[in-house]
Amino acid sequence: MANEHYILVRQYCRRTKTEDRFILDLHEHGLIHCQEIEAERYILADEISEIDRIHRLHYDLGINLEGIEALNHVLERVRQMERDLDHLRRRLKLYE
Amino acid sequence: MEYIDYYKILGISKDATQAEIKKAYRKLARKHHPDLNPNDKEAQLKFQRINEANEVLSDPEKRKKYGKYGKDWQHADAYEEAQRQQRASGNHGRQESYARSEAFSESEFSDFFESMFGGGDFGSGRQRSSYQFKGQDYNATLQLKLTDILKSQKQTIDLGNKKIRITIPAGVDHGQTIKISGYGGEGVNGGPKGDLYITFNIRNNTGFKRVGDDLYKSVEVDLYKALLGGQIQLNTLDGKVKLKLKPETQNDAKVKLKGKGMPKYKKEKEFGDLYITYKILLPENLNSKEKELITQLSKLR
Numbered sequence: 001m002a003n004e005h006y007i008l009v010r011q012y013c014r015r016t017k018t019e020d021r022f023i024l025d026l027h028e029h030g031l032i033h034c035q036e037i038e039a040e041r042y043i044l045a046d047e048i049s050e051i052d053r054i055h056r057l058h059y060d061l062g063i064n065l066e067g068i069e070a071l072n073h074v075l076e077r078v079r080q081m082e083r084d085l086d087h088l089r090r091r092l093k094l095y096e
Numbered sequence: 097m098e099y100i101d102y103y104k105i106l107g108i109s110k111d112a113t114q115a116e117i118k119k120a121y122r123k124l125a126r127k128h129h130p131d132l133n134p135n136d137k138e139a140q141l142k143f144q145r146i147n148e149a150n151e152v153l154s155d156p157e158k159r160k161k162y163g164k165y166g167k168d169w170q171h172a173d174a175y176e177e178a179q180r181q182q183r184a185s186g187n188h189g190r191q192e193s194y195a196r197s198e199a200f201s202e203s204e205f206s207d208f209f210e211s212m213f214g215g216g217d218f219g220s221g222r223q224r225s226s227y228q229f230k231g232q233d234y235n236a237t238l239q240l241k242l243t244d245i246l247k248s249q250k251q252t253i254d255l256g257n258k259k260i261r262i263t264i265p266a267g268v269d270h271g272q273t274i275k276i277s278g279y280g281g282e283g284v285n286g287g288p289k290g291d292l293y294i295t296f297n298i299r300n301n302t303g304f305k306r307v308g309d310d311l312y313k314s315v316e317v318d319l320y321k322a323l324l325g326g327q328i329q330l331n332t333l334d335g336k337v338k339l340k341l342k343p344e345t346q347n348d349a350k351v352k353l354k355g356k357g358m359p360k361y362k363k364e365k366e367f368g369d370l371y372i373t374y375k376i377l378l379p380e381n382l383n384s385k386e387k388e389l390i391t392q393l394s395k396l397r
Contacts, residue, residue, distance in 0.1 A: 015287065
């Protein structure tokens, strides 16, 4: 059922004492994907971990959303490099 | 258990102001935060200590207690007991806050911290402190043999409080993590359940080397078979195969056996390849007759 996957932004913000504006900003920066269904705004349950992560970076570490966008890009590059490194290590083992 | 100098951890003086503490904490946290250092256990440990130092020093009550009992922490027990009684009589929201945090915070505080302040029921940096919504994510490692993942199979995983049965897709990679949505901790305040992350630790119990979906193996061939050609028999993961060896096969020559590698993850009926490298064995302990024949042979060339 769709209800299992979507969470009302209103409800999420009330329960977690998060400002609506914060969720909207994340959406506008393309960091999460809100859905509007019958004039109500929803977030995907799957994106809550991501919202939590951005919340920590923003409020605990004082990084603005532009900085988080840049960080995400760099982190993705780091992850890709780690995958490449792992692959190369395994290939290297063929010759050891 | 050792005394921990929280001022030293944050690199500040004992008379640091709240603003200085916050600044020092943020500066160090930005460097060591687990969200910025994925899969780095050392950074994670460092961050826990920085976080702990901040928990204590940014809270005037705790800072006072730390200052008073810090170096003499063993005697803080009596104080702690009095505090506990006080709490028990007053705070109704307490029970919930314990339940919420114990799942993730137990190992995140040092023994020193726990002996002075009790089990950490303060927000740790890993989770948003007071307003958690989604349940906690669980991480588990599953050990399997390479021969266990040639076919998709069901396996029961014991999560402590419950057992779940999951299908492990054939061809899962060593170190790969899969997410099983909704099998983590219970949500809080009507939030969804957390997720379960399973990381596979695949022990290679075969003579093949694995790189992605492909397998590699070196096969020894004697000199005469390499020179004159012939047939060799080889065990693959799905049975024996006969390989025709070309005459004059060179050392380190490779052949590819298409589709004899690992099953491809979530691609049914697709397989990687098996690469065979021939290692040609030279005869040893030549007798005089053999030496004579090889000398003759060398003269012919």
